[in-house]
Amino acid sequence: MGDLGRGMLYPDEQAAFVDLDRHDPGPEVARFVEFYWHVRWNVAEPYETKVLTHPNVHLVFEEPEPQVYGVNRGLFVRRLEGRGQVLGVKFRPGCFRPFTGVRVADLADRRVPAARFFGPAVVETCRAVLRAGGPAEMVARAEEFLLPRLPAPDPVAEQVAGMVERITASPALFRVDQAAAALHVSVRTLQRLFAEYVGAGPKWVMRRARLHEAAARADRGDDVDWAALADDLGYCDQSHLIRDFTAAVGVPPARYARS
Structure with a gap:
């Protein structure tokens, strides 16, 4: 199991059927993004993964459409079924604000379709990310999408x-x-x-x-x-x-x- 940092609960239990890895962003994106994370799972029975989240906003490329997750102030629980994967973009604390024009507190405990902040092109990018040949290619496609959309430094x-x-x-x-x-x-x-x-x-x-x-x-x-x-x-x-x-x-x- 890769290291996504503190907060992932029951890590030894999950290691049997969940693969985790993280990738550093390129230098231009690193001003805003802490890291990319990739989760792949294969479960015979539904399983709930649980995370004590951090003070970060995430852009997640997932089915059926990409989502922006605000800070979850409770326990984040995700039900895993069958096989699947997602790619996440973990923004540095405070550094999603330049993308939004809204108080980040308004996103707390919510998930919002990513198209609200990144336009409809993010939906097609999500499909391309999830069709990619592996985590490295998934990260490359996500970063190609973000680069021309980076806001001015704040x-x-x-x-x-x-x-x-x-x-x-x-x-x-x-x-x-x-x-x-x-x-x-x-x-x-x-x-x-x-x-x-x-x-x-x-x-x-x-x-x-x-x-x-x-x-x-x-x-x-x-x-x-x-x-x-x-x-x-x-x-x-x-x-x-x-x-x-x-x-x-x-x-x-x-x-x-x-x-």
């Missing part, structure tokens, strides 16, 4: 992408006021920028990063000291971590680790 989008990176990489930032102070903006400015560019608030981004760490620790297969981890991640106690994890994933962390 320095605010770049700034917001850096803010998200700083927050998710800083376990010592537990509260929005701490994050705002570290980023040298007011709380109100931080919240406004995240609504406009990211699609989820800074509190959600910090909480989701902590849950990614908890799930990653559980996936390693080692015994986890949940009380110590809760302290490391800034929770007031172990029960708070358990409540947060259970609400997001659907099972307590210790049970998830045993599954």
Whole structure:
């Protein structure tokens, strides 16, 4: 199984019938796109794949038509049946905003036909992508489509992408006021920028990063000291971590680790 980063739940279970791989974008596209991801599956019985998503918008080339997925603030669940594949474009946090003309918060927890943002040509491109001979050719066709449609650079989008990176990489930032102070903006400015560019608030981004760490620790297969981890991640106690994890994933962390 390839590495799509944190958030894919039950990775060992899925490895039996789901192939994942990622591809870096070219230098011109990399200002906007974090990476391309390809998923191919072959299941005898329907299977639900589950993802603790990140603060990113995705363009997905899939049947019956390509879709834009806003930030899913819950648990993303996709039902896989038979054989199939999709190719996704994972935009950097904040960097889908220059394509839209709308607040990215308006896309949260939604999927929208990609033609709304990229015009009808994206539908034919989707067919070409899914007919391609392999992941590398699929990525090449998607990038050929994006290149002439790249918007002008948006320095605010770049700034917001850096803010998200700083927050998710800083376990010592537990509260929005701490994050705002570290980023040298007011709380109100931080919240406004995240609504406009990211699609989820800074509190959600910090909480989701902590849950990614908890799930990653559980996936390693080692015994986890949940009380110590809760302290490391800034929770007031172990029960708070358990409540947060259970609400997001659907099972307590210790049970998830045993599954």
